[in-house]
Amino acid sequence: MATPDLKLIVEALVFAADVPLKVDRLSSLLEVERAALTTILGALQADYQEGGRAFELVEVGGGYQFRTRPELAEYVQRLDPGRAFRLSRAALESLAIVAYRQPITRAEIDYLRGVDSGRVVKTLLEKRLIRILGKKEVPGRPLIYGTSRDFLEFFGLKDLSDLPSLKEFSELTPDQLAGGLQQELEEQDPAELPLTSVPDLSD
Amino acid sequence: MTGYEVKLDQFEGPLDLLLHLIRKHEMDICNIxxxxxxxxxxxxxxxxxxxxxxxxxxxxxxxxTLLHIKSKLLLPVSDDAEDEEGEEDDPRAELVRRLLEYQKYKDAAMTLNERPLLDRDVFTRSLPSFVASEAESEELVPVGLFELVAAMQELLSRSGAPLAHEIDVDRLSVAESINLIMERLEGRESVSFAELFTGEPRRQDVVVNFLATLELVKLRLLRIMQNTRCGTLWLFGISGEDDGGSTTEDGLGYA
Structure with missing residues (x-):
């Protein structure tokens, strides 16, 4: 019997894996060069993109994983309404600060947010979105935090360099600024704000 | 003026409230x-x-802080200070910096939230529960502080409520426990953390073994690994020729 096409094998492995499958892992399992695998994965991504399928092959957290298309979310959610886990605004803010400023201490997060972040940091640790990187060599040796691999998977990021770039406020012209603010004012309708309407994670 | 019907908990903090007020009154954030x-x-x-x-x-x-800035602004400014770049002397500068910085991360949080989030917008195949509970993937991952605490808590919950009048004569010391762990590791690659206990472990046994494990990690004689998150903790002995260098980076390497 002829060996199945390598592309099919790769597809099957990614499908069957329970975590995003890394190219390194595929390479050692299949004894195939990384470069060849990357090409195949790229071709598979294109296949799913063009094929009008319900899911796509995405690169997250350093590996590849099949994920359903976002436009189908409403329906897939019905399978298990309890599965979705939402972040409070406080949690999102703190997470954004950790993501862009890591390694960072609690005190630095507190300062940037202007509020005590103890509880929300604890929640993020429990949800494994952030992790302790070590201790800072300053008096008191405070813990320093960074984001985890789960963070990348949760936000569908390849790696940290995949984070959306921070918009510098100073880069905006006053007109843009005014426009942006106006827009945000309109978004202030609490019913429209997804972040304030969701239950607070930290509770 | 529509009054102050906005609730405090709508704001994430004073910076958030200030940004709201600045916007509401259409002020220039750099010239509050x-x-x-x-x-x-x-x-x-x-x-x-x-x-x-x-x-x-x-x-x-x-x-x-606001009142402090306000009072500073009320003080007469000397001519020298005004001739130079007034920016740094502006008592508002620090606050403006913080507000801009906060706004930046607030926006970033919004942007992140708009991404296709796992289990909200996009979904992966879920594992059949029998697989999820039983099979532990072969890939071992280093254990961090939280995994250790979780394992500890699980064991403590099994050890039952502490008895008020129990008197222990034969108390296990950390040193003895270290030796026991090393004995168990003799001739084996690994033991599971739970294996260190028999039956219903007493609370102090758990604590002592836990301390002993941490001590061994610190001494670079032991490496703690885990199959899955919340999976079994495996203690691996580090033999003499292994310099242990590779183990220090992850898994409690900071201890």
Whole structure:
């Protein structure tokens, strides 16, 4: 019997894996060069993109994983309404600060947010979105935090360099600024704000 | 003026509230009218206080900061200071910096939230529960502080409530426990953390073994690994020729 096409094998492995499958892992399992695998994965991504399928092959957290298309979310959610886990605004803010400023201490997060972040940091640790990187060599040796691999998977990021770039406020012209603010004012309708309407994670 | 019907918990903190006020009054964030904003801010605070005594201290601290800035602005400025670049001498500078910085991360949080989030917008194949509970993937991952605490808590919950009048004569010391762990590792690659206990472990046994494990990790004689998150903790002995260098980076390497 002829060996199945390598592309099919790769597809099957990614499908069957329970975590995003890394190219390194595929390479050692299949004894195939990384470069060849990357090409195949790229071709598979294109296949799913063009094929009008319900899911796509995405690169997250350093590996590849099949994920359903976002436009189908409403329906897939019905399978298990309890599965979705939402972040409070406080949690999102703190997470954004950790993501862009890591390694960072609690005190630095507190300062940037202007509020005590103890509880929300604890929640993020429990949800494994952030992790302790070590201790800072300053008096008191405070813990320093960074984001985890789960963070990348949760936000569908390849790696940290995949984070959306921070918009510098100073880069905006006053007109843009005014426009942006106006827009945000309109978004202030609490019913429209997804972040304030969701239950607070930290509770 | 529509009054202060906005609730405090709508704001993530004093910076958030200030940004809201600045926007509401269409001020230039880099040129805040301190007098006006302080007035507004204090009015908010006062209305919150009427409703809720548990006003977070951060809000009061910001009120003090605003008043401090305001008082500084009221002081006459010497000509020298004004001729130079007035920016740094502006008592508002620090606050503006913080506000801009905060706004930046607030926006970033929004942007992140708009991404296709796992289990909200996009879904992966879920494992059949029998697989999820039983099979542990072959890939071992280093264990961090939280995994250790979780394992500890699980064991403690199994050890039952502490008895009030129990008197222990034969108390296990950390040193003895270390030796026991090393004995168990003799001729084996690994033992599971749970294996260190038999039957219903007493609370102190758990604590002592836990301390012993940490001590061994610190001494680079042991490496703790885990199959899955919340999976079994495996203790691996590190033999003499292994310099242990590779183990220090992850898994409690900071201890």
């Amino acid at each position: 009218q301190i007098v006006e904003i302080t007035k507004q801010y204090l009015a908010y605070i006062a209305s919150f206080k009427e409703l809720n005594l548990d006003l977070a201290g951060e809000f009061l601290l910001m009120a003090a």
